[in-house]
Amino acid sequence: MIRSRLWFGPLLVAALTTALVFLTVPVLAIFLETTPAQIVRKLGEEQARDALWLSAQTTGAAMLLIVGLGTPAAYLLATRRFRGRAVVITLIELPLVLPPAVAGIALLAAVGPSGLLGRYVEDAGLQVALTTAGVVVALTFVAAPFYLRQAQAAFAAVDGTQVDAARTLGSSEAAAFARVVVPASLPGLAAGGALALGRALGEFGATLMFAGSLQGVTQTVPLAIYDDFATDFDAALALSAVLVVVSAALLLSVKFVRGADAVR
Amino acid sequence: MVPRRCIGVLAAVVVAGCGADDDDAGDLTVAAASSVQDAIRACAPDVRASFAGSDELAAQVRQGLPVDVFLAANTALPAALADDGLLDDPVAFATNALVVAVPADSGVRALTDLARPGVDLAIGAEGVPVGDYTREVLSRLPAVQERAILANVRSEEPDVKGVVGKLTQGAVDAGVVYATDVEAASGRLRAVAIDAELEPDVAYGAGVVTASERRAQAEDFVDGLTDGSCAEALRARGFGPPP
Numbered sequence: 001m002i003r004s005r006l007w008f009g010p011l012l013v014a015a016l017t018t019a020l021v022f023l024t025v026p027v028l029a030i031f032l033e034t035t036p037a038q039i040v041r042k043l044g045e046e047q048a049r050d051a052l053w054l055s056a057q058t059t060g061a062a063m064l065l066i067v068g069l070g071t072p073a074a075y076l077l078a079t080r081r082f083r084g085r086a087v088v089i090t091l092i093e094l095p096l097v098l099p100p101a102v103a104g105i106a107l108l109a110a111v112g113p114s115g116l117l118g119r120y121v122e123d124a125g126l127q128v129a130l131t132t133a134g135v136v137v138a139l140t141f142v143a144a145p146f147y148l149r150q151a152q153a154a155f156a157a158v159d160g161t162q163v164d165a166a167r168t169l170g171s172s173e174a175a176a177f178a179r180v181v182v183p184a185s186l187p188g189l190a191a192g193g194a195l196a197l198g199r200a201l202g203e204f205g206a207t208l209m210f211a212g213s214l215q216g217v218t219q220t221v222p223l224a225i226y227d228d229f230a231t232d233f234d235a236a237l238a239l240s241a242v243l244v245v246v247s248a249a250l251l252l253s254v255k256f257v258r259g260a261d262a263v264r
Numbered sequence: 265m266v267p268r269r270c271i272g273v274l275a276a277v278v279v280a281g282c283g284a285d286d287d288d289a290g291d292l293t294v295a296a297a298s299s300v301q302d303a304i305r306a307c308a309p310d311v312r313a314s315f316a317g318s319d320e321l322a323a324q325v326r327q328g329l330p331v332d333v334f335l336a337a338n339t340a341l342p343a344a345l346a347d348d349g350l351l352d353d354p355v356a357f358a359t360n361a362l363v364v365a366v367p368a369d370s371g372v373r374a375l376t377d378l379a380r381p382g383v384d385l386a387i388g389a390e391g392v393p394v395g396d397y398t399r400e401v402l403s404r405l406p407a408v409q410e411r412a413i414l415a416n417v418r419s420e421e422p423d424v425k426g427v428v429g430k431l432t433q434g435a436v437d438a439g440v441v442y443a444t445d446v447e448a449a450s451g452r453l454r455a456v457a458i459d460a461e462l463e464p465d466v467a468y469g470a471g472v473v474t475a476s477e478r479r480a481q482a483e484d485f486v487d488g489l490t491d492g493s494c495a496e497a498l499r500a501r502g503f504g505p506p507p
Contacts, residue, residue: 113434129435130384130418212419212430213389219420226422230319231391233327 030244034237042238050216051224052242058132058220059200062139066196070147071189075177077148078155089152096145103142104209111137112210134211135218143200147192154188155181187257194254198247292481293330295321297337297393298423299360299442300468300498304335307497308485317392317423325350325473332476333485337393337424337442339469346471354471357489359504361443362397362466364456365431372438375401375458379412386430386439389420394427397464398440404462428453442466444502467507 042048077089095103109115112129113122121128128134158181166176182189204222211218213227221243228236294313296304301315314321318336325334325345334351336342342354366372378385388395402410418436421427427439432452446455470489472482488494490506499505 108433108435118434129433130386130430208422208426209429212386212426212435213421214417214419217418227389227391227420230317230323230422233323 027244030237030240034234034241038234039238039241042235043242045235047215047219047224047227048235048239051219051221051239054132054135054216054219055201055221058135058139059197061136062143062200063193063197065136065140066144066147067189067193070144070151071182074148074151075155075181078152092148093145095142096149098142100142100203100205101209103138103206107138107141107206107210129210130212130214130218132211132217135207135220138206138210139200139203142203142206143196146199147189147196150192150195151185151189154185154192157188158184190257191254194250194257198250201243201246201250292332292478292485294333294335294485295324295329295331296333296335297321297468298425299337299394299444300335300358300503301425302448303497303501303503304494307488307492307494311485315425317388319391319393320422328475330475331473332478332482333470334473335468335470335489337466337468338396339467341393342469342471350474351471352474354469355486355490356467356506357470357486357495358468358498359507360466360468360502361504362394362401362440362458362464363443363446364438364458365428365441365446365449365453366438366456367431367434368452368454370437370454372456374456375462376405376409377456378416378438379409381412381416383416383438384418384436385413385416386419386421386427386436387417388424388427388440389422392421392423393466394424394441395420397466400464401440401458401462447502465507468503 043052073092077085098106107115108129110117111121112118118129126133128137162180162184163176166180167173171179202222203220204226207218207220208223208226213219213223215224219227221239225236225239225243228239292311294304294308294311296313296315297318298315301313304311304313304315314331318338318341321331321334322336322341322345325331326348334342334345335357337360339354339356342351345351346354364372364375364378372378372383377383387398390396390399402413405413419426419430421430424441424445427441428445428449430436431439431441432449438456443455446453470486472479472486476482485494489498
C-alpha cells in the first residue's frame with residue numbers, strides 16, 4: 001500500500017503535467033508570437049473582416065438549422081422507443097467521428113454537381129458546391145451531431161413526473177414540451193449548442209473540399225488562416241488568436257451554464 | 265526502458281519518432297510542388313515526400329521543418345529562400361506550360377471564352393505559383409476581359425490539385441492549371457492552349473535546404489532532377505527540359 005502510493009501519486013502528477021504542457025504551450029505560443037498591434041492590423045484588412053463576417057453568417061445559419069431541426073429530432077429520440085432507434089442514433093452520430101476530408105468527399109459524392117443527388121439539386125435550381133450555401137451545408141453536416149447527442153441526453157434527463165403533471169392539468173404534448181421540457185433541459189441544450197458552434201466555427205477540410213475558398217463567398221476564418229499561413233505567417237497568427245479567444249469564450253460559457261445547472 | 269536518444273523534448277519525439285532508422289539512407293525528406301507529385305513518386309519511391317502548394321512548403325521550410333530538398337513550381341520561392349540563407353544554390357530543373365483545362369466535352373475554345381457570363385472558374389490562390397502565373401496571364405489581357413474572368417472565379421485553391429479536383433468533380437466549368445495536370449487526368453480533361461504572347465515562363469526550381477543533415481544525398485537528388493531517372497520521369501509526364 002505505502003509503496004504503491006510512493007510511485008502512483010507522482011506518476012499521476014507527471015502525466016497531468018505532461019498533458020497540461022503539451023496542450024497549452026501551442027495555444028500560448030500563438031499569443032506570445034503575436035502582438036495586439038498585429039491583431040489590430042490584421043483585423044483592419046478586408047480579407048480578415050470578410051472571413052470573420054462570413055464565418056459569423058454561415059455559423060449562425062448552420063446553428064439555426066441545427067437547433068431548429070435538431071431539437072424536435074432529439075426530443076423524439078429521447079422520448080420514444082421504436083425499432084431501429086439504436087441504428088438511427090448511431091447513423092446520426094457517425095459524422096462525429098468522420099475525418100473532415102471524408103465529410104468533404106461524402107458531401108461531394110452526395111450533393112456535388114456530379115454526385116448522387118447533385119442532378120436533382122441542380123434541377124431544383126440550387127447550387128451548393130462552391131457557394132455560401134455550400135459552406136452552411138458543410139458546417140451543418142459536421143456540427144449537427146454534437147448538438148443532437150447533447151440535446152437527446154438533456155431531454156432524457158428531464159423528470160418525467162413534471163411532464164405528466166402538466167399533461168394531467170390539460171396541457172397538450174406540444175405545450176408541455178415548450179413550457180416544461182425545454183426550460184428544464186436548457187443548460188444541456190445550451191452546452192450542445194456551444195459544442196456544435198465551436199465545431200462549426202473551426203471547420204476546415206470539408207469546407208475547402210466542398211465549398212472551395214473565395215474571399216467573401218466561401219473563405220471562412222480557418223480557410224483565411226490557411227491562405228495566410230504561406231504568405232504572411234504573422235497575419236495567420238493574429239487571425240488564429242481571434243479564433244482562440246472566441247473558442248475559449250464558448251468553452252467558458254458552457255462551463256458557466258453547466259455550473260449554474262449543478263447549483264440548481 | 266526508453267532509449268537515451270529518445271529522452272528530450274516530447275514534441276520532438278512525437279514528430280521524429282524514436283525509431284533507430286532516423287539516419288538511414290531512405291529517409292531523405294523532399295517537399296515538392298503538387299504538380300510534380302506523379303513524377304517524383306515514380307522516380308524516387310523511397311524518399312519521404314510531402315506534396316502541397318509551393319508557397320506552403322516554403323513557409324514550412326521557413327518555420328524550420330526538417331526538410332532536405334525543396335522543389336517549387338517557380339524559381340522565385342527557391343530564390344527567396346536562398347536570399348535568406350535557408351536554401352543552397354537553387355537550380356531550375358524543368359519547365360511547364362500554363363493551360364486552360366476544361367472537361368472533354370466543354371465548349372470553351374480559348375482563354376477569352378472564360379470571360380463569358382456563367383462560366384464558373386477555379387484558379388490558384390494568390391501566392392501559390394499556379395495562381396500567380398494565372399494572374400500574370402490575365403494581367404496581359406485587356407482590363408475589361410481580365411475583370412470579367414476574375415468575376416467568374418468561384419474558388420481560389422491552395423494548390424493546383426485543388427483546381428483539378430474542383431474541375432473533375434464538375435463544380436466548375438474551367439480551371440487554369442499546368443499542361444502536365446491535364447495529361448495526368450487521362451482523357452477526362454482537355455487543354456486549351458494559352459497564346460504564346462500571354463504565356464508565362466513556368467520554370468521549376470529546386471535546392472538543398474541549408475539546415476539539412478543529409479546534404480550529400482540531397483545534392484544527389486537535386487542533380488538527378490536534371491539528369492537521371494527523375495529527369496526522365498518528368499519528361500515522360502510532359503515537363504520540358506530546364507530553360
